[in-house]
Amino acid sequence: MPGKLKAFHEFRSAMNEKLLSKGNLQLKRFFNLDSQVYVDGALPGKTKELMGLVASAVLRCDDCITYHMIQCADLGVTDEEFFETFNVTLIVGGSITIPHIRRAAETLEEIRASGKRKRDKRGNGNMVNRQAKSGRKGGIGRKDKE
Amino acid sequence: MPGKLKAFHEFRSAMNEKLLSKGNLQLKRFFNLDSQVYVDGALPGKTKELMGLVASAVLRCDDCITYHMIQCADLGVTDEEFFETFNVTLIVGGSITIPHIRRAAETLEEIRASGKRKRDKRGNGNMVNRQAKSGRKGGIGRKDKE
Amino acid sequence: MPGKLKAFHEFRSAMNEKLLSKGNLQLKRFFNLDSQVYVDGALPGKTKELMGLVASAVLRCDDCITYHMIQCADLGVTDEEFFETFNVTLIVGGSITIPHIRRAAETLEEIRASGKRKRDKRGNGNMVNRQAKSGRKGGIGRKDKE
Amino acid sequence: MPGKLKAFHEFRSAMNEKLLSKGNLQLKRFFNLDSQVYVDGALPGKTKELMGLVASAVLRCDDCITYHMIQCADLGVTDEEFFETFNVTLIVGGSITIPHIRRAAETLEEIRASGKRKRDKRGNGNMVNRQAKSGRKGGIGRKDKE
Amino acid sequence: MPGKLKAFHEFRSAMNEKLLSKGNLQLKRFFNLDSQVYVDGALPGKTKELMGLVASAVLRCDDCITYHMIQCADLGVTDEEFFETFNVTLIVGGSITIPHIRRAAETLEEIRASGKRKRDKRGNGNMVNRQAKSGRKGGIGRKDKE
Amino acid sequence: MPGKLKAFHEFRSAMNEKLLSKGNLQLKRFFNLDSQVYVDGALPGKTKELMGLVASAVLRCDDCITYHMIQCADLGVTDEEFFETFNVTLIVGGSITIPHIRRAAETLEEIRASGKRKRDKRGNGNMVNRQAKSGRKGGIGRKDKE
Numbered sequence: 001m002p003g004k005l006k007a008f009h010e011f012r013s014a015m016n017e018k019l020l021s022k023g024n025l026q027l028k029r030f031f032n033l034d035s036q037v038y039v040d041g042a043l044p045g046k047t048k049e050l051m052g053l054v055a056s057a058v059l060r061c062d063d064c065i066t067y068h069m070i071q072c073a074d075l076g077v078t079d080e081e082f083f084e085t086f087n088v089t090l091i092v093g094g095s096i097t098i099p100h101i102r103r104a105a106e107t108l109e110e111i112r113a114s115g116k117r118k119r120d121k122r123g124n125g126n127m128v129n130r131q132a133k134s135g136r137k138g139g140i141g142r143k144d145k146e
Numbered sequence: 147m148p149g150k151l152k153a154f155h156e157f158r159s160a161m162n163e164k165l166l167s168k169g170n171l172q173l174k175r176f177f178n179l180d181s182q183v184y185v186d187g188a189l190p191g192k193t194k195e196l197m198g199l200v201a202s203a204v205l206r207c208d209d210c211i212t213y214h215m216i217q218c219a220d221l222g223v224t225d226e227e228f229f230e231t232f233n234v235t236l237i238v239g240g241s242i243t244i245p246h247i248r249r250a251a252e253t254l255e256e257i258r259a260s261g262k263r264k265r266d267k268r269g270n271g272n273m274v275n276r277q278a279k280s281g282r283k284g285g286i287g288r289k290d291k292e
Numbered sequence: 293m294p295g296k297l298k299a300f301h302e303f304r305s306a307m308n309e310k311l312l313s314k315g316n317l318q319l320k321r322f323f324n325l326d327s328q329v330y331v332d333g334a335l336p337g338k339t340k341e342l343m344g345l346v347a348s349a350v351l352r353c354d355d356c357i358t359y360h361m362i363q364c365a366d367l368g369v370t371d372e373e374f375f376e377t378f379n380v381t382l383i384v385g386g387s388i389t390i391p392h393i394r395r396a397a398e399t400l401e402e403i404r405a406s407g408k409r410k411r412d413k414r415g416n417g418n419m420v421n422r423q424a425k426s427g428r429k430g431g432i433g434r435k436d437k438e
Numbered sequence: 439m440p441g442k443l444k445a446f447h448e449f450r451s452a453m454n455e456k457l458l459s460k461g462n463l464q465l466k467r468f469f470n471l472d473s474q475v476y477v478d479g480a481l482p483g484k485t486k487e488l489m490g491l492v493a494s495a496v497l498r499c500d501d502c503i504t505y506h507m508i509q510c511a512d513l514g515v516t517d518e519e520f521f522e523t524f525n526v527t528l529i530v531g532g533s534i535t536i537p538h539i540r541r542a543a544e545t546l547e548e549i550r551a552s553g554k555r556k557r558d559k560r561g562n563g564n565m566v567n568r569q570a571k572s573g574r575k576g577g578i579g580r581k582d583k584e
Numbered sequence: 585m586p587g588k589l590k591a592f593h594e595f596r597s598a599m600n601e602k603l604l605s606k607g608n609l610q611l612k613r614f615f616n617l618d619s620q621v622y623v624d625g626a627l628p629g630k631t632k633e634l635m636g637l638v639a640s641a642v643l644r645c646d647d648c649i650t651y652h653m654i655q656c657a658d659l660g661v662t663d664e665e666f667f668e669t670f671n672v673t674l675i676v677g678g679s680i681t682i683p684h685i686r687r688a689a690e691t692l693e694e695i696r697a698s699g700k701r702k703r704d705k706r707g708n709g710n711m712v713n714r715q716a717k718s719g720r721k722g723g724i725g726r727k728d729k730e
Numbered sequence: 731m732p733g734k735l736k737a738f739h740e741f742r743s744a745m746n747e748k749l750l751s752k753g754n755l756q757l758k759r760f761f762n763l764d765s766q767v768y769v770d771g772a773l774p775g776k777t778k779e780l781m782g783l784v785a786s787a788v789l790r791c792d793d794c795i796t797y798h799m800i801q802c803a804d805l806g807v808t809d810e811e812f813f814e815t816f817n818v819t820l821i822v823g824g825s826i827t828i829p830h831i832r833r834a835a836e837t838l839e840e841i842r843a844s845g846k847r848k849r850d851k852r853g854n855g856n857m858v859n860r861q862a863k864s865g866r867k868g869g870i871g872r873k874d875k876e
Contacts, residue, residue: 015686022663022689024333026671029325034679037237037318042226047193048234054197055204055238056680058534060791061644063683064238079752080188087756088194091183092201092210094532095764096496096786099793102745105752161540168517168543170771172525175763180533183756202534204680206353207498209537225314233318240678241326242348242642245355248307251314329675334664339631340672343638347676350639350826352499356676371460372626379464380632383621384639384648386824387472388494388788391501394453397460464621471613475821479608480810485777486818492781493788493822502822518772526778529767530785530794599832606809606835610817618825640826645790647829 005110008066038071046075054085057100058093065104073111082108151256154212184217192221200231204239206246212253219257228254297402300358330363338367346377350385352392358399365403374400443548446504476509484513492523496531498538504545511549520546589694592650622655630659638669642677644684650691657695666692735840738796768801776805784815788823790830796837803841812838 020028038048049071056064086101166174184194195217202210232247312320330340341363348356364374378393458466476486487509494502510520524539604612622632633655640648656666670685750758768778779801786794816831
């Protein structure tokens with residue numbers, strides 16, 4: 001896993017753990033709600049992760065964009081779908097979103113490179129995706145969202 | 147068509163016409179781009195309209211929310227799907243979005259009432275939806291977006 | 293109770309009721325969290341309502357401002373305290389917040405006039421405040437927040 | 439003067455007066471700073487009013503847009519210049535600004551109609567402009583900004 | 585003083601000095617207003633610093649959050665009070681504020697570690713707080729705010 | 731060219747190239763519109779670049795601020811004009827913009843140092859400006875905006 005993504009994961013995990021251990025009940029409940037809102041329901045989880053991505057992008061939060069791109073990639077979102085999402089972002093949010101889209105395009109490259117490395121190591125890329133999906137349904141692996 | 151939706155349509159159409167007649171080439175081109183970004187592509191039009199809705203909602207623009215809700219309803223978005231979209235809005239955007247969600251819930255009632263009236267009059271609701279969809283693919287009927 | 297405040301209360305109550313009856317479990321849980329966050333804790337409820345007010349003001353949401361001003365007034369916030377809150381808003385958020393502060397100043401007049409009417413009718417303004425406060429501690433009367 | 443502009447002026451003047459009479463020294467000083475920032479300096483007042491307009495537009499505050507459009511019109515900004523300003527708004531801020539641009543286009547019509555009425559009455563439009571400009575340089579007539 | 589806090593202080597002091605030496609009278613007056621708005625008044629300085637913190641947090645400005653956290657810590661804000669402030673932020677501003685809260689939690693650790701170092705060195709932590717407070721009342725030490 | 735500006739240019743060019751090669755037609759068209767909106771028209775290009783700068787500043791996007799400052803400097807904007815632009819930013823957008831203004835003041839130093847180096851090397855600063863301007867009119871050299 002390349003440098004930026006790895007650093008993102010490590011800082012996020014470490015600090016979320018601290019927030020949840022030091023934070024009050026309210027904060028824990030909010031994090032819990034946040035982890036439930038993107039699971040399959042009337043709308044498929046993939047659509048909701050794309051919504052989370054576009055919302056993060058027009059609100060211009062790089063970490064939130066990175067988080068939702070990782071989730072989207074796990075759910076099989078293609079490059080073409082990512083770029084159409086960037087288009088909606090660009091039209092709704094204007095040129096002020098361009099620097100975030102530039103960084104998102106770089107993040108996409110890291111995600112694809114990271115996915116390729118994992119597949120090379122395990123010899124089975126599909127399995128990774130299947131695990132990721134089933135993990136989500138079971139409600140684990142997302143405790144430390146955003 | 148109830149009062150608020152009708153007033154929204156009339157003001158929007160009248161002013162868009164003026165903007166396009168008085169505005170410069172740039173403005174026309176932006177409006178054109180804006181009408182193309184939500185058509186079927188790698189992602190279905192419905193997913194992109196939902197993205198447009200959630201982006202409008204976290205950015206808290208009532209008119210944009212109303213516009214995308216009308217488009218979504220034309221594409222068959224159900225009440226349950228609307229409410230899951232409001233949930234994503236609420237979690238990503240926080241309680242500051244609640245007044246907009248309240249007004250969106252009222253808009254949804256007007257849209258459903260308006261749809262029912264149309265169906266009662268024409269005796270065929272599906273036809274309306276089919277027309278709306280094919281109209282979109284042809285690229286007409288959306289010139290005056292937002 | 294003057295026109296604007298009354299209209300605010302009525303629309304808010306009616307739509308919150310609908311949101312809670314039609315909405316999903318997630319939405320109900322968020323509303324619940326939202327009602328708990330302003331009660332007395334390490335920080336007094338009054339400080340947290342003032343925080344809610346200043347956050348609503350710099351994010352420029354008139355309905356949220358109105359809501360928190362009503363809560364603050366119930367908790368005994370004085371005119372001088374309101375105006376110092378507007379000052380923090382103005383400095384942090386800039387002149388773009390001025391139209392909202394103008395409307396907030398009008399809301400304050402309505403709240404004071406409404407409070408005076410209630411006191412005149414009941415002959416006991418303090419009791420009203422005490423009830424409001426104890427109602428909050430019991431966690432009721434705020435289900436329909438924002 | 440047509441309805442909307444007149445209502446804007448009256449509410450703004452009435453409430454600014456109240457803010458300045460009830461408000462503290464801080465608020466008065468901010469209002470004072472706010473009235474000085476748009477006068478001629480290294481950059482001409484007209485350029486700074488256009489900056490105030492575009493800033494208000496991308497931050498999506500209708501009252502601020504109306505205020506700066508009135509100031510810009512007084513300083514001789516043409517329709518073509520207003521529409522290029524809307525273009526910058528649209529590109530930087532995206533389609534989320536369109537409803538505000540629609541309302542701004544309506545405001546522009548009211549401003550022009552109001553200007554025409556004044557010219558018809560006084561028989562000298564240029565004089566009005568000259569007065570407005572000299573009034574600004576003298577630092578009067580802007581005490582109740584935004 | 586750990587790395588991040590030290591770097592924040594040094595860059596902020598250096599650039600504020602330049603802004604105040606190169607900037608015009610307007611800018612100086614704004615900085616002056618900004619330094620006065622958080623002193624004791626109808627509301628205690630601590631409440632107003634907490635308001636400044638929550639406003640900075642929902643507007644998602646890391647440097648502003650860091651600045652107000654330092655001020656709050658100097659005024660004796662406890663960890664529990666900080667976490668309740670983060671809760672208000674989270675509810676009002678939504679999950680988009682989470683990355684800022686994570687970084688704020690890290691800043692809090694640095695502030696506490698830095699305070700401990702100072703106490704160990706001087707053998708008197710209370711004195712530090714008293715000095716900080718009296719310094720504020722005297723209106724010094726905050727000229728270079730934000 | 732000092733470190734920060736150089737890094738900005740290199741990352742921006744590299745990623746814009748990727749966006750334009752991988753992105754769809756929509757994205758290319760938006761980038762094209764974005765490059766046309768700041769050229770001379772009813773309003774001079776310099777005024778529109780200053781508008782772009784103030785819009786970027788109140789929306790608090792450091793990369794967009796840097797980009798427009800470079801364009802403005804190429805068009806001859808003086809230090810005094812930059813500081814009056816920061817003033818408008820500060821008044822409209824409030825103290826939340828101060829950290830961005832601090833970084834902008836640092837960027838201004840780098841731009842001036844970089845300009846001086848170029849002039850020293852070529853022995854002709856005006857030529858640089860003339861080239862930059864004519865390049866803009868021809869519509870080249872700005873393909874990779876923002």
